[in-house]
Amino acid sequence: MLGIEVAFTTEVSDFIKHEGPKLTYTKQALQNEFFIRSHSLLFEQGINDHSIKVSDWNGVPCFFPVGDKSSIPFDIFAASFYMLSRYEEYLPHVKDIHGRFPPKESVGYVNDFLTLPVVDQWAGLFFNALQEKFPDLIRSKRTYCFTPLIDVTSSHAFAYRGLIRGISGFFVDLSGLKFTRLLTRIGVWLRFKKDPYDNFDFIGILLRQYKAKAIFFFQFAEYGTYDKNVSPYNNAFKALIKSVADHFEVALAASYASFGVPKILMEEQKHLAHVVNRPIKASRMRYNRVDIPVSYRDLVDAEIHNDYSMGYTHELGFRAGTASPFFFYDIYLEVQLPIKVHPFAVHDYALLKEKSTLDALKIMTPLYQATKEVGAHFNVVFSNELLGGEKALIWKETFQKHLAQFSK
Secondary structure, eight states: OOOOOOOOOOOOHHHHOSSOOEEESSSSOOSSSSSEEEEEGOOOSOOOOOOOOOETTEEEEEOBBTTSSSSBBHHHHHHHHHHTGGGGTTSSSOOOOOSOOOOSSSHHHTTTTTSSSSSHHHHHHHHHHHHHOOOOOOOOOOOOOEEEEEEEEEESSSSSSSSSHHHHHHHHHHHOOOHHHHHHHHHHTTSSSSSOOOHHHHHHHHHHHOOOOOOEEEEOEEEEEOSSSOTTTOOHHHHHHHHHHHEEEEEEEEEGGGGHHHHHHOOOOOOOOHHHHHHOOEEGGGGGOOOHHHHHHHHTTTTTOOOOOOSSSSSSTTTOSSSEEEEEEEETTTEEEEEEEESSSEEEGTTOOSSSSHHHHHHHHHHHHHHTTTOOOEEEEEHHHHHTTHHHHHHHHHHHHHHHHHTT
């Protein structure tokens, strides 16, 4: 994060001879160097249930305190590793109905710092402390980056869905007395109306207007209980994906059925790559289902090296305590996997309880400001079906205004 090159040594003589900036990470300082007293976590094998007691460091929450003799009041390396490795998700916990780690069990939520990119903030404060001791030390400049993530798990509400699915949907609407939806369905079938989920021209115009480099995640999977997109064999659907890929990056919205089944994940990635005629480099898991560390092993096996699922669907915040992309470390294997995790801070489903566009932007703004202050990545997930749902006008306004405010 700081862009400072370092060298490591366990030889005391080499350390003492070094004349430049230096620090020790151990239980006892050697001389008057910058000293961080180490917590036990990074010297252990496997997983242990560590007690988390949160304190304050210059206005930023921190944990793993190490006493007065340390140059900073906590073990920044152990605490950062705890957050970035998702250490707490290895510990026993009760998963939700979709097999996900509940946000309300996270150390960030429990201690009220989920909406802060604490690891990025720690890094900035750490550099300030280092520079006090080593005034000539220089860090690399970080640049704020904004990326809208467009989730397309339902490209169309009524069009291209096949005869059987169309008829069954018709009778479901009829039996539920959903007459407005019924009329819209018929209008789409007769081509009097545009499909409510077909907002790709609208999205594209706004993205180009605000020069936002978005990523479109298309589900390209067989029909299932939680996978109800248009058939991957539909030529019109393939043409849509190709047209989007002409202007924006296209990635895979992995299906619910692919969770824990690498073979299905590989097939979906392969077939989508064939449609856009280029490798698929990134993915998002359906419902943000990330099973640590298995899901990332599966993505590596499928040759997907960028994941955008690190966040919570119904809770705003930084699941891994950071707004910066990072390589995932598998604690069980004790190895860094070749997959970069790109955390998102906001999923539009977490905004459903807000009554207006103004309320939605108001609750998002502190996360944006915190991200911009540390020069990190503000990733926001917008779902295609909400932009075409019952409150489409509100969601379209929210989408437009969030681009206007956060792309700067």
